[in-house]
Amino acid sequence: MKLSANFYLQEFISSDTATRNNIDNTPSPSIIGNLTILAQGLEHIREVLDNKTIHINSGYRCQELNTIIKGSKTSAHMQGYAADFICPSFGRPIDIVKKIVSSGIKFDQVIQEGTWVHISFDQKMRQEVLTANFNKTGTTYIKGIQETTYGT
Secondary structure: OEOOOOOEHHHHHOOHHHHHOOOOOOOOHHHHHHHHHHHHHHHHHHHHOOOOOOEEEEOOOOHHHHHHOOOOOOOHHHHOOEEEEEOOOOOOHHHHHHHHHHHOOOOOEEEEEOOEEEEEOOOOOOOEEEEEEEEOOEEEEEEOOOOOOEOO
């Protein structure tokens, strides 16, 4: 099922973790509606990234899948509003986040999460920009765009 010009439902619901754990990650019709909003938002991001191909790492997560991967209990992924993605032909996640923020695209949340970018088009549209920092005690989030440290 095509959600937008360049995005298909399957790329938002595919999950190796769901397959390994025999989890049905099929979204409801209302979630598919939210995934369509997400796909349309990603079309705008694709445009500002010089129409480079975006690879979705994680999209929709049913509650069971979100629990197994230890996602936030309030994750926008569970509502179909969020995706984690990369765009290697454009550049590093920090460069992608900078481009999104400077573009004027309306979003709820964008996070530079190390080797990928998290974007949410939840209806809150807070324009929240965060950087994840990974360390031995867990992940912390800092407001704004910053170079990150890993495993320290």
